[in-house]
Amino acid sequence: MTEVWTMAALWVGLALIATLLSIWFRIATALSEIIVGTVAQLIIGALIGSAALGTKEPWITFLSGTGAIVLTFLAGAELDPVVFKTKWKEASFIGVIAFLAPFLGCTFIAYKFLHWSLMASWLTGVALSTTSVAVVYAVMLEFGLNKTGFGKAVLAACFINDLGTVVALGLIFSPFTVKTLIFIVVSAVVFIILPWMTPRFFKHYGDRPSELETKYLLLFLFGMGALASWAGSEPVLPAYMIGMVLAGTVGKDHILVRRLRTLTFGLLTPFYFIRAGSFVSVPVLMAAPAAFLILFGAKMITKTVGVYPTTKACKYPEKEARYTTLLMSTGLTFGSISALFGLTHGVIDQAQYSYLVAAVIASAVVPTLIANAWYLPRHLMAVREEIIIGAHKEVKDQIKKGGTA
């Protein structure tokens, strides 16, 4: 057991370093963990050996997989079911386009220009098709658009977009057999029963120190994950769906969600993201960066082609449409989950994985940096310019008098 505890101390130490870096640089913890995983593998691998981090140890694989499942569940549980019920038509329209454009576009580019195999190209399409709900939500909050009809529709659309990603990930790479059919039928029954059964079960037995709620949720997440895996699918698919169907009940229980977050961020996701980062080969990226640049460009272009006209069709103001398009091009969580799925299932090799994860990271970082660096001062200055030009005479006079606009 000494080896296990030593390894655990090493991983948690890396997680602590990643968290400190995320605090100092104000970057997402997941991003920091991926980078720390990559650098740690590079340094420790060169000094001690490539197996030193023990990324293929069963217990690390288990903690990492559980991290992906619970994180996906929490992401699904953030859906607002009331908004979704009222906006499902618009949300489905925007979400399906935002998913299909990069999914098909990136698949085509990987197949045609990078000459990757068909399955590797499909996986590329899946990994680059995601949209970060969190990024869009942050933008909506900033503009105060989260309460407007269109803002709500776009937010709900992000869930549809990511649902498209997990469904594609869960079904494209599994052979359609009787097992798949059983998985779909059982899933449908569970997704119908859970929203009815869960609040009643929690009401009778929940709210005790024995943490019954967490065990109950983990039972369904692991059970459905096992079924998905047996059918050749991916456990994050049922996890995301369970999160969505329980969004109206579990998602609203802030204390329970907070406890799940402690478990997830404190122990599970560091193992997932550090492990995901450790598989990235920096030498491969340095040797041939063109593939990474092509994939990154492909995601940005195809997202823009899909999302921008849609926001304009919904009469979104020009600057907000551009800003939203830019930020809908992000998607770290599901992008990295898809890429790691591809690597561990032999759909892509380590070099392709490295290019893909680098493109996913770049698509998460670059749009937000561009938006922060260029958009913020310009739009504030533009407002002032309009006022001074004379669009609002009263305000102009007020400014001349030394008042405020």
Next chain:
Amino acid sequence: MIQKILVPYNGGASADAAFNFALGLAKTYNAPVHVLSVIQLAEPPMEAETEAVIENSTQHYHKLFADLHKRAQDAGVTVHASVVTGHPEEQILMKADKEHIDVIVMGHQTRGKFGRWFIGSVTDRVVDHAQCTVIVVKRDHTKK
């Protein structure tokens, strides 16, 4: 004439000095003080983590607001405190614009060392872009 004062507040020593300075100003002009705390999310915001940051930060600021309200009450000044999410400089400028603020009173340092080196301080950007007067209060102002 000063009718409304805005104090961006992050709970730090500089922001605290700015709040104290604003209380003095508010008493002189009989003006209310608007306190604004901005929750700055990590870049890029992540699923599940974002909600956690917003919840934790909102609770944290509400605890700090209780103390600010008490200090304002003792000074006989009205305080309106609010928490928003976004980029601090943008939210401060938007608030100043929306509430027709006459003076923004803010602390000297409102970003970490790396942030200041990389994109400049929040104070610099507010001073550059604000349409009203901005008073920058040094952290040790009250000691002099």
